[in-house]
Amino acid sequence: MAGGMEAAQAGHRRSKGPRLDRGEILIAVDEPSLTDAAAEQLEDVGFSTRTVTDGYEAVRLEAETCPRLVVLGVSTPPIGGVELMRRMHAGRRTPVILVAAEGRATDRIVGLRLGADDYLVQPFGGAELAARVEAVIRRHACFERRSAAVAIGRVKIDPAGKRVTLDGTEVRLTDLEYKLLWYMALHPGRALSRTQILDAVWGDSSYRSEPIVTVHIRRLRMKVEEDPSAPRLLKTVRGFGYRLVALA
Incomplete structure (x- = not known):
């Protein structure tokens, strides 16, 4: 029982093996069909994924595992993706993509103010979300090549x-x-x-x-x-x- 609880708290981690290690993507979206489709697409191009449906767990995992990018659902319980992003960005600069079932202007604007890298409104498929993740990571990588202050x-x-x-x-x-x-x-x-x-x-x-x-x-x-x-x-x-x- 204890082992099961620990596994749940760690989120559902998936990977298609060691052939290419491009890092981990944390997906915190309260919609299993979208989460599974996006995870499969990302794993096909070499990322590992960790999926959670609890927002507080997403904040904890982001701090502990340092993923390459976080995908946050605007409606992720219990407090929503925008507030979760606010808490994550209080201490880190992990790239974030916000996804929403409907494009409310307030969510989009607040996400912009908090520094969201992208904002997607359904309908879209796992392939499009995976492509957006790759695009954000490519842009982010350009700013990591030079190390001199x-x-x-x-x-x-x-x-x-x-x-x-x-x-x-x-x-x-x-x-x-x-x-x-x-x-x-x-x-x-x-x-x-x-x-x-x-x-x-x-x-x-x-x-x-x-x-x-x-x-x-x-x-x-x-x-x-x-x-x-x-x-x-x-x-x-x-x-x-x-x-x-x-x-x-």
């Missing part, structure tokens, strides 16, 4: 630990805020168009739009600029995009 004025970015500090104090950023800042830091002094930024940071995410770049730049300024209304680090290039100034 970068200092821009008072701001220091440590990609190895995915930490950003301002005058030595850690700045809490969402996953997308971090990726946006890191992408711009890789191109200091260069004017980057909104399209370039969207391609690098959002890819084909359903959140992709030019206004979303403006929103995230504004949030970054609130966190890393001394005076967000007169930014010295993240400059606007009118009619084009943005430029990160290489401050000494």
Whole structure:
């Protein structure tokens, strides 16, 4: 009996063997048919999966197992995917895809504010969800290739630990805020168009739009600029995009 309870608490873990190890995907969606279809598709391309239907268990497993990505259902009990994502992102930057049975604007907007990498509304199949997972992981991997820390004025970015500090104090950023800042830091002094930024940071995410770049730049300024209304680090290039100034 005790062994059964431990297995349930650990979630249902699946893998098709050691032929290719691309890491684990945590799926917390309260819909077995979708969960099973997505898990099978992901396992076919080399991921292992762990599935749970309890939100609190998802938060615990995300902290303990450090998955490559988390798929969260908006209606996952007992408190819903949006609140679960808030709790997960309080301490980590694991990529998250939110999935919903119906596209409520409030869920979509809150997910955006919390840094969700993508948002899918049914109907969609396991193959599409698996493809979205792969796309988010590919984008995320691009930001993990360089390990040397970068200092821009008072701001220091440590990609190895995915930490950003301002005058030595850690700045809490969402996953997308971090990726946006890191992408711009890789191109200091260069004017980057909104399209370039969207391609690098959002890819084909359903959140992709030019206004979303403006929103995230504004949030970054609130966190890393001394005076967000007169930014010295993240400059606007009118009619084009943005430029990160290489401050000494």
